[in-house]
Amino acid sequence: MHLTAPDVHPGVLQSVALTLRPTSGSPMAMETKVLDLEPQPDGSTRLVVAPPAGLDPREHHFDATLAWTYPLGRMECAVSTRPGRRAYGDVWVLCPSAPATRLQQRAYFRARIPVPVLLRWREPADCAEDQPQPETPEPVEPIELHGVVVDLSEGGLLASVRSEPPAPGTEIEVTVRLDGHNLSQPARVIRHVDFASGGTGVAVEFTDPKVHGDQLRSVVFAAERQRRRRT
Structure with missing residues (x-):
């Protein structure tokens, strides 16, 4: 190498x-x-x-x-x-x-932090072409998918989920549970990855990394320092 x-x-x-x-x-x-x-x-x-x-x-x-x-x-x-x-x-x-x-393209440092995460998104309603379209469409109930964070940064995360995640490009809301607090922010799905141990990985990037950037950066650096002490 x-x-x-x-x-x-x-x-x-x-x-x-x-x-x-x-x-x-x-x-x-x-x-x-x-x-x-x-x-x-x-x-x-x-x-x-x-x-x-x-x-x-x-x-x-x-x-x-x-x-x-x-x-x-x-x-x-x-x-x-x-x-x-x-x-x-x-x-x-x-x-x-x-x-x-x-890797020059990765703007944010990541660390492995296995914490709960919730993905929420809405699928567009299916309407037959020959059916009249309502003037005021009924709201679509959001879909929720729970998972566990695999790695986390202030710019996005990779999560492990057990069912079909939203398609790449889907706009979603991500809620990460850190230190007893729910940190929610908008994000976009980037790609899917199959894990050898089972389940699917879904990578997302945050729409505005500054929303919770300070908190996430602090947690990520603390986790990395702890990992280095163990090794």
């Missing part, structure tokens, strides 16, 4: 995010942990990681992305995975297929 400096290398026992893209179906996002670093003669480094829970440790994946945080932000690298075996058990060996890059 060709990196710009040693201090941005994922360390042993560091948690990293792995996104697998199968030949059919949606991408799968999951978290795993670096078990070892294996320098190669060409100057690259192969990462040995724990096989993610719920997946066959003998699987190969040819289109995957590894992402991790470091003090100045977040790095990402395209990788392939192959099964392996070390003295401590079954592993996946991640082989870089491109140099690692710093």
